Amino acid sequence: MKKLFAVLLAACMVLSLCACSASGGKSDSGAKVIKIGVFEPSSGDSASGGKKEILGMQYANSQVPEVTLGGQTYKVELVYGDNGSSTDKAPSAASSLVSAGVSVVLGSYGSGVSMAGGPKFEEAGIPAIGVTCTNPNVTAGNSYYFRICFLDNFQADVLANFAMDKFDAKTAYCLGETGNEYDQGLIAFFKQVFEAAGGKVIADSFPTGNSDFGSYLNKAKSEGADVIFTPVSIAYAVQIIKQAASMGLETPFLGSDTLDDNMVLEAITGSDLKLYVSTFYQEGGSKEFDEGIKKYINGSSEALAANGGNDTISAVTAMGYDAYFVALEAMKKADSGDKAALMKILPSVTYTGVSGAIAFDEVGDAVRDTAYIKTADTAAGTWVLETVQTGSASAAETEK
């Protein structure tokens, strides 16, 4: 028995080694290939968001699978590195992309993982384009990280103002995950704005892996919150919404871009909760894209599953779609697929995508001043556009 297993184990190892060397040499066959690394969570708490972002890239890749550089046609191949939504898995996922020889990296959904993986890309000299990682620290201190989305200080500003305008809120209860850069960053910025305007913020956080949100929500209620701000991962958002729904909470919820997800929508449907989220894109922004992506999602069972079983378009999908074309634009402009060349050209790349115009500032952040605020229609189970906030760009600037 032991011998048998020993042989089996040995065989496994030999096989896997072969597989490794095989995958290394695969790109040599056929057309020339340029690899784009997709640094996204396809497992873990943020998997739902990561998969939708990937969907946008895949759709973009299916539309434009080739790029012509220096008179030669290259096939664009997406290489996936699953960062498992966790900062401790992210560096090794980043390394796997680096070792796969990608020229540019797209992602990740979630700021913490982007920050954790960033140094690996910087070390290898590979530029990375953040798609929806909104925390300022992703690009600050890492010259190789760019991003095409707005920043958390802008988002928090928009939401805080919205809370005060719409609900006349005086007290806000903020709940985030302990140690999640994204949550904590947003809460801190929200607090700055909200308190500067004379409001009171109660900031609280729950430990990773927590599932008892009843206590927190009870506390929010008892401390007299006018609005509850929960910039958390989808997984937690779903739980918070469900538990709030079962408590019959009347306080309106504010969410950040992560909550713009059909899993959250599904959780809230049928309840009496009020939820407002800020996001990058609203369905209807680009007819052509909306139709195309819906067709793409409905066209394959896998894509449909990745989108959560329906064809509601998430903003992150649109952002993923745009990110792919920004990368392609950079390649065209540099006329090369070389990582160093791309790094050099990226700061000057501009592109107008379905989510708006994209250009980078000196830190590598997108110059963006539009956020959409959507609300959940709990009866129909759809997102409804509440308002479009064109935040004073100065607000974002002064925060820095």
Add this chain to the structure above:
Amino acid sequence: MRKTKHTGRSLLAVAGLLLVIILLENISSWIPGLPAVFAPTSQLFTVLKKGAVYSLVAVSMNLLNGFTGLFSLGQAGFMLLGAYTYAILTVPMASKDQVYYLFGGSAVKFSLVDLFQSLFGNTGFGGYLSLICAVLVGILFAGLVAALFAALIGTPVLRLKSDYLAIATLGFAEILRAIFQWQTLGPITNGANMLKSFPTFADFNIRNGAGQVVLRLSTFVPFLAAIICIALIVLLIHSSYGRAFKAIRDDEVAAEAMGISLFKHKMLSFVISSFFSGVGGALFAMYVANAQAKAFTSTMTYEILLIVVIGGIGSISGSVIGTFLYVACSEWWLRFLDAETYIGSFKVPLLRSGFRMVVFSVVIMIIVLFFSKGIMGDKELSWAGIGGLLKKRRPKKKTPAGKEG
């Protein structure tokens, strides 16, 4: 006489190994056109770096669990202490405001990096020297803080027996994690958020004026650090104290009756093991280029415990071999299982994200169930052993089962 010969040979082997590492790291820039495995971006180097760091941690855990017979599960906690100490002390002043942006800067108003740079300058050789000094001192402090903490909790905890000790140390690690995530300590620990921007292994690559890498040392450095620390542990184990530890492991009552103070020696082993776990934690922070309490969960301790068991409880070389196999499997060799693969138009079933870990855990279960002594048992890799192996077996056969029983 025989002894000095062996020491000489071991030293030579270690020096050789370090040389090979430097060669391996740099060979692709000297000889172009080599297979992709040798490129500095290859997963090979990730495995080597992580392997070096983890093998130190595994060996330090083995010192406690394998050689002293103390079943402690606090490893992640001590690594956390080490990682944070190192990070807090070495985040450069210039980056502090950015890193601690939620707390309006850091309460630690100095940085070892800046301290040494003001002594030796920050460019060229002086810069390199101050980097080395800062990292060295940082790592040393990392170990000391972990050791100090071990000494503090050792008094109540070490009186507990087996499983109770295990659960108490596990508990301490969890408590530590909570403390380091506490917002109130934010100005020091950055709350629960990530510490970054401190010197990492990549900073040791020697660059020329134009910023181009001339000599890569980013794999060599963790190897050097791990080898020095493991050598110290080996020296300890082969000393009078090491024998006393083993006596405690074999029979506590007899050890005590032969004048070996249980408390003193358990404490010694605990503190020393924690010191090296702390150093390992600092190296781990350098490897992942960030420090965050979230990463140091009990899962990490279990992972290291599995490595120790796979390598063989009570075998240093086993722990090291086990680590590299474990890391290589989880990070490199089995990665293809995570990618959806098509052979022609045929989609290979089962392969998708997550499958790697399933296969990996099945492999671990097989090892645990059928080779419960681990790769090395409690034997050590020795010159005589290698010689014998080469003579008796065909050198091809190098599976973990090669030395079962």
Add this chain to the structure above:
Amino acid sequence: MEQLLSAEYIVSILLSGISLGGQLALIAIGYTMVYGILRLINFAHGDVFMVAGLLGIYISAALPMYIAIPVVIALTIGLGFFIERAAYKPLREAPRMSVMISAIGVSYLLQNTATYITGGQPMTYPAIDALTRTVSIAGASTKLVVIITPILVVVLIVLLTTLINHTKIGMAMRAVSKDFETSRLMGIKINNVISMTFVIGSGLAVVGSILYFTTYPAITPTAGAMPGLKSFVAAVFGGIGSIPGAVIGAFLIGICETIIKGLPSSWNVSVFSDAFTFALLIVILTCKPTGLFGEKATDKV
């Protein structure tokens, strides 16, 4: 601050504490019984609890609830039984450390398999009407499950104690936990006793999982890890091997935890809700190394 002192708030905190405690108690019994007999910390127990939750989701999607629940119970018990036979029985003669490693391995395998199947995303537990109905106690509205949990726990524990004290298999269990070797020599079928322990433990874990996940309806692959660890702490706390000890420990931990979470946000202490459990444990262990109701073992010299 003052709002937090309202009766309604305090009642709601205590209620959810008691219900959490009851759920932990059901898991803790599995730990404590296995430990009593095999001296094994069955690290996989928390994951069995998680798998029971996942099974609940998948099976209730295909079958009506009143059929699904018995099926889930049967499958989980089968899983517990299978784990013992496949991963622990072969190591009966091996050092205790090996068995514990095997338990960690099983836990790893269950978590990774769950990650593979669910994609690591949280799955939503179906609402069981009988449990999710809202009731109101002392002004605090709460789910029915919160009230049912402690009652069910007490009933189950009375049943279990009867089983242990008044049946043949119960007697065998007590004998084996007192002295493994002698019981074997006396002709007790050790393997049957051990299997029975796992069956009971897993059975209670399923009930625990139904109650727990009805209250906290999201299941991730690691959803069993923390409750599992806490229940184990509860078992150690009460003196491992002692069933009443485990139950009391679990209630204490459940209540303390919810109280800490319920403290004013400005104190910033909710991060210690898990850590407090361990701190409590360490204090108890240093004062009374064998837990509250643990038996003192003296080494024979």
Add this chain to the structure above:
Amino acid sequence: MDEKIVLRMENVTMQFGGVVAVNNLSLDVPEGQIVALIGPNGAGKTTAFNCITGVYQPTNGRVSFKGKTMICSHPTGKMKKNYLGSDEKKFASEPIVNPAPDHVVKLGIARTFQNIRLWKSMTVFENVLVAKHMRAKQNVFSAIFRTNAKEEARMRAETMALLEEQGLEQYKDEIATSLPYGLQRRLEIARALATEPSLLLLDEPAAGMNPQETQELAEYIQQIRDKHHLTVFLIEHHMDLVMKISDYIYVIDFGSEIARGVPKEVQQNKRVIEAYLGVTEDA
């Protein structure tokens, strides 16, 4: 009495819960002599040993070594109410002294075990070498960095000498537990000697030996006593061994002393014969 008393037990009582294992035991072990403590199975002999060596803290009583109080105790806490022995007032005013076993060894009392407790993963040589650890002049740093090389060399040389003396040198690289039973006993004694004791406590050294081996052991004990200038205090079952080598014998049953005297006297004592042959279970 002109001979020096090495070990003195005064009113030592050891009570576990409601069971009194050793009851009010007082005895003297004079320097250079071989003193035996005998009694039927379960009489409390090993418990008495454990009270001397610091394994148990006696419930009441005092143990002095070379005229100095080494262990002293009186009932405290719950035990105050439940104490079943006598003389609890005698030591009540004295501070409780309860040294750890290793401390007792350091003072110069070494012991062997009834059920041999050698370190199973170590060789014969290492088993003895470890026992040298306690008295070595070194610290953990000098040990790691090998600046204690001289000390280490001395320990090794002394260990080797001890093994040669005990006739164990040809087994030095064998795993200790693989030795034949008789040699394991001998090794355990050698290991105890390595701690450089002045008092040697032997817990049933002849258990499991045949008459031939017992005979050898008797000579051996006397030999090492003379060579290492030891005082020997032993627990034994084998009457012939005890009668042959002991200078003085204490007999206990149910924890209490029932007789004392030189071998001859004890042999003829009625209560001893009764204890061994009659009322209680057979020894």
